[in-house]
Amino acid sequence: MNRRRQRMLFVGLILGGVAVATGLVIAAMGENILYFYSPSQVQAGEAPQGAKIRVGGLVVDGSVRRGEGLKIDFSLSDGAQEVEVEYTGILPDLFREGQGVVAYGILDGRRLAAEEVLAKHDENYMPPEVAEAMELAKSGGKMPMPDADAEGGYPSEYPLQRGIVEKGAQGEGG
Template sequence: MRGLKKRRRIQIILLAFAALVLSTGLIGYAMRDGINFFRSPSQVTEAPPPPTETFRIGGLVEAGSLKRGQGETIRFNVTDGGASVPVTYTGVLPDLFKENQGMVGTGRLVDGVFEAREILAKHDESYMPKEVVDALKEQGVYRDPSVEGANGS
């Protein structure tokens, strides 16, 4: 009787462990496409990711670089002050998208051009994604809008 209880406990522990391993594997498999790392334009030019990797890039839309092509294709450069990466996007841009404004794009780097499948623009005068602010501060080009507004600029 005593050996049967011990065997049953070991079976339950092994079954629970197998269920834990299986659920962890399924969660990892489901999230493999949902995890996108953020990179600044300087990081992309220093160590370009492979064309199969989807990632997010953010910075400022470079002044004078916004060009509209055939149909809904838009080309522009995104910069963090230290480097600039060409971007192409086919679709409708957000209303607040314009030159010298913050943006974050999700896509892939193919032959040195970031092919965006999603573009996000800042949504008011003072908001910019944390990753973009950190990248701009690293390059020394970040301007705090709350300070500019207080100085009357």
């Protein structure tokens, strides 16, 4: 084997090793990602069965039912739909009816078997995913447009809506 072939074989082995390592990292990350779903998405069947997910919303008034020991059942709502949650464990101190919570666990049918329940930490905070899901549910699936600023522009955190509005304002050719 001449030197050129040895070099090519060495480079090929390194590239193959990097490809295998990248594949293993991506596979490991995919197993540990927790996707967020709103109660409306769960009821529509968009959430995967048997996989760990996060579901967030407001605890429905009158839905909290305590069972034996530390078992508790309650419902989460995004304003349009509800999801039943069953949890066994100690709830956060801020957990109560009408409060925003995020529960993560495994979806079994239309019921979430929660492993952890997280409550918001003060009166003015709601997890961004929960707030957005509730806003989408209230608006029928359409995200409301932000108000224009003083110069007639839109905030930079709304690039998609800003582009649609700017194109619409300029006409079809614009």
